[in-house]
Amino acid sequence: xxxxxxxxxxxxxxxxxxxxxxxxxxxxxxxxxxxxxxxxxxxxxxxxxxxxxxxxxxxxxxxxxxxxxxxxxxxxxxxxxxxxxxxxxxxxxxxxxxxxxxxxxxxxxxxxxxxxxxxxxxxxxxxxxxxxxxxxxxxxxxxxxxxxxxxxxxxxxxxxxxxxxxxxxxxxxxxxxxxxxxxxxxxxxxxxxxxxxxxxxxxxxxxxxxxx
Amino acid sequence: xxxxxxxxxxxxxxxxxxxxxxxxxxxxxxxxxxxxxxxxxxxxxxxxxxxxxxxxxxxxxxxxxxxxxxxxxxxxxxxxxxxxxxxxxxxxxxxxxxxxxxxxxxxxxxxxxxxxxxxxxxxxxxxxxxxxxxxxxxxxxxxxxxxxxxxxxxxxxxxxxxxxxxxxxxxxxxxxxxxxxxxxxxxxxxxxxxxxxxxxxxxxxxxxxxxxxxxxxxxxxxxxxxxxxxxxxxxxxxxxxxxxxxxxxxxxxxxxxxxxxxxxxxxxxxxxxxxxxxxxxxxxxxxxxxxxxxxxxxxxxxxxxxxxxxxxxxxxxxxxxxxxxxxxxxxxxxxxxxxxxxxxxxxxxxxxxxxxxxxxxxxxxxxxxxxxxxxxxxxxxxxxxxxxxxxxxxxxxxxxxxxxxxxxxxxxxxxxxxxxxxxxxxxxxxxxxxxxxxxxxxxxxxxxxxxxxxxxxxxxxxxxxxxxxxxxxxxxxxxxxx
Numbered sequence: 001x002x003x004x005x006x007x008x009x010x011x012x013x014x015x016x017x018x019x020x021x022x023x024x025x026x027x028x029x030x031x032x033x034x035x036x037x038x039x040x041x042x043x044x045x046x047x048x049x050x051x052x053x054x055x056x057x058x059x060x061x062x063x064x065x066x067x068x069x070x071x072x073x074x075x076x077x078x079x080x081x082x083x084x085x086x087x088x089x090x091x092x093x094x095x096x097x098x099x100x101x102x103x104x105x106x107x108x109x110x111x112x113x114x115x116x117x118x119x120x121x122x123x124x125x126x127x128x129x130x131x132x133x134x135x136x137x138x139x140x141x142x143x144x145x146x147x148x149x150x151x152x153x154x155x156x157x158x159x160x161x162x163x164x165x166x167x168x169x170x171x172x173x174x175x176x177x178x179x180x181x182x183x184x185x186x187x188x189x190x191x192x193x194x195x196x197x198x199x200x201x202x203x204x205x206x207x208x209x210x211x212x
Numbered sequence: 213x214x215x216x217x218x219x220x221x222x223x224x225x226x227x228x229x230x231x232x233x234x235x236x237x238x239x240x241x242x243x244x245x246x247x248x249x250x251x252x253x254x255x256x257x258x259x260x261x262x263x264x265x266x267x268x269x270x271x272x273x274x275x276x277x278x279x280x281x282x283x284x285x286x287x288x289x290x291x292x293x294x295x296x297x298x299x300x301x302x303x304x305x306x307x308x309x310x311x312x313x314x315x316x317x318x319x320x321x322x323x324x325x326x327x328x329x330x331x332x333x334x335x336x337x338x339x340x341x342x343x344x345x346x347x348x349x350x351x352x353x354x355x356x357x358x359x360x361x362x363x364x365x366x367x368x369x370x371x372x373x374x375x376x377x378x379x380x381x382x383x384x385x386x387x388x389x390x391x392x393x394x395x396x397x398x399x400x401x402x403x404x405x406x407x408x409x410x411x412x413x414x415x416x417x418x419x420x421x422x423x424x425x426x427x428x429x430x431x432x433x434x435x436x437x438x439x440x441x442x443x444x445x446x447x448x449x450x451x452x453x454x455x456x457x458x459x460x461x462x463x464x465x466x467x468x469x470x471x472x473x474x475x476x477x478x479x480x481x482x483x484x485x486x487x488x489x490x491x492x493x494x495x496x497x498x499x500x501x502x503x504x505x506x507x508x509x510x511x512x513x514x515x516x517x518x519x520x521x522x523x524x525x526x527x528x529x530x531x532x533x534x535x536x537x538x539x540x541x542x543x544x545x546x547x548x549x550x551x552x553x554x555x556x557x558x559x560x561x562x563x564x565x566x567x568x569x570x571x572x573x574x575x576x577x578x579x580x581x582x583x584x585x586x587x588x589x590x591x592x593x594x595x596x597x598x599x600x601x602x603x604x605x606x607x608x609x610x611x612x613x614x615x616x617x618x619x620x621x622x623x624x625x626x627x628x629x630x631x632x633x634x635x636x637x638x639x640x641x642x643x644x645x646x647x648x649x650x651x652x653x654x655x656x657x658x659x660x661x662x663x664x665x666x667x668x669x670x671x672x673x674x675x676x677x678x679x680x681x682x683x684x685x686x687x688x689x690x691x692x693x694x
Contacts, residue, residue, distance in 0.1 A: 055500055058499040058500055059499050059500065059502055060454075060459075060499060100422055100426065100428050101422060101450075103455050103456065103497075104502070107502060149387075150316065150318075150357040150363060150366060151363055151364065151366065151367075151387045153363060154363055154364070179318070179575065180316075180318050180357065182318065182330070184330070197501065197502060198502065
């Protein structure tokens with residue numbers, strides 16, 4: 001079975017119960033896990049993201065869809081076998097040292113997860129050495145940093161330097177964002193990309209990794 | 213015959229009844245008592261524990277209601293701010309309203325090119341000077357964070373720049389206990405010492421906790437510093453509906469007020485009777501763009517509600533915003549949103565009203581916007597004064613005189629008109645009422661162009677009363693001593 005129409009509808013609507021039931025029935029009908037994720041869940045979240053960027057739906061509706069998707073993933077996770085389910089990419093994310101604001105960063109995490117990325121969230125006030133240590137551990141494709149305060153922006157540049165010193169700067173793409181951050185600043189500190197909001201963070205991340 | 217003496221009713225906005233006000237207040241107290249909050253400042257934590265709070269998990273605090281009520285009783289009902297020459301400039305009490313600019317924008321609209329660009333220190337000087345020259349701007353804030361000064365000292369540099377370019381009161385930002393001490397040193401230097409500053413403060417600190425219910429160490433350092441030095445402070449949080457707080461306005465207000473009360477309790481424990489300006493910032497998180505809106509009706513509504521709560525319960529002067537917009541350029545949206553918040557802040561009798569002159573949800577500052585707002589405040593003040601009704605203004609004799617005076621007798625010619633027109637009417641300066649032909653002849657300019665020209669005129673012609681050179685030299689020494 002390759003038609004996930006009912007599942008798609010349930011995810012778009014944000015009906016967790018129905019979506020989980022549809023996921024179960026897809027499994028019962030013999031669909032494989034990767035198909036359910038790619039053609040059912042992630043394809044739907046792409047559609048949701050599209051609707052959001054066109055201004056057809058609002059943030060809470062998009063997040064409800066993401067939450068619904070996560071509900072379905074919970075059902076599927078025990079069925080993963082080592083290496084048989086692929087992620088769009090691994091993202092290490094955190095609010096930089098000295099800054100304890102997390103709403104924007106959390107929004108980016110949710111959206112990226114919805115788009116099929118695997119997220120490691122380091123939380124707030126993350127010092128450069130912690131970004132480095134965790135980057136060495138999880139080997140992410142992207143390191144994403146957030147700052148709300150002008151005074152904490154230098155920590156972004158310090159983190160990039162720390163990645164450099166640890167010899168892993170070339171192995172990751174660095175994205176930054178947050179209210180005082182600009183494209184120009186991203187260039188100055190040699191980040192790979194700047195995103196002005198959560199929606200564009202997803203598309204920029206995809207662009208960085210060369211995926212559509 | 214005795215003249216009629218009828219008190220003038222001053223129109224004002226009321227959006228909450230007493231029951232609603234009490235319910236929100238009670239909810240705020242319940243949040244503190246049952247949910248609690250995260251206090252990351254060790255000294256603050258110890259003080260709260262000693263005062264009777266329950267502390268668990270290291271820094272999680274639950275605060276009994278009576279502590280909040282006590283702090284509300286010991287904080288002063290009036291805060292007087294002075295200008296930098298020692299004249300009383302703003303008495304924050306009851307329904308007195310004062311307007312001024314905002315802080316921390318990233319960009320500014322260039323006065324010459326109209327382009328949005330990063331701000332520089334010279335822009336901070338221009339905003340301060342413009343505020344000094346505009347009649348209805350009562351205090352200055354830095355407006356933006358310039359890119360040409362070291363980020364770690366950014367708030368010290370912008371404070372020094374403001375002091376050099378205005379003599380009006382200043383609302384300032386700081387990062388931690390470190391830079392606030394430098395800023396304080398400059399302020400003391402301007403007025404001649406600590407004693408003088410405490411006696412006639414011209415500064416007020418704006419700090420923010422993090423919603424929901426999170427009090428970082430550097431924020432509390434500033435609060436404690438201000439309480440010790442008795443520098444007036446306000447400590448709103450980012451309890452915007454849907455972002456830092458519940459999406460429903462009552463809940464967002466309750467949370468924001470709870471957070472304010474935490475600040476107030478610590479503040480009064482450190483410096484009983486020290487001045488504290490009350491009030492959360494309850495705007496909305498936009499459900500499409502996730503920006504915190506500066507043009508929404510909700511922020512004006514929650515401010516009006518807070519003013520009602522002040523009158524019913526708190527009695528403390530309150531902090532507010534107005535004269536800002538989410539528009540990217542100074543267009544019709546900018547005008548509509550600016551006026552909406554300016555008139556509503558005044559009609560709800562908010563006390564200290566900041567953020568005048570912002571575009572792009574507070575990310576872009578505009579000298580033209582401040583200039584326009586100056587006129588909108590004047591228009592609102594005229595409206596809020598109400599209609600004076602007495603024998604002189606009823607003008608029955610004038611009506612009799614003109615009507616019976618023959619064909620050449622018109623109101624325009626009457627002495628009564630000559631004597632009263634300046635007070636009886638609002639006389640706009642920038643809002644255009646000229647006839648079409650003269651408007652066209654004058655260049656067919658829209659309000660943005662006219663504000664641009666006026667802002668440029670003020671910046672080139674207006675002279676800020678200079679501070680003595682030894683004061684200016686001292687400021688630079690303090691700056692360089694860092």
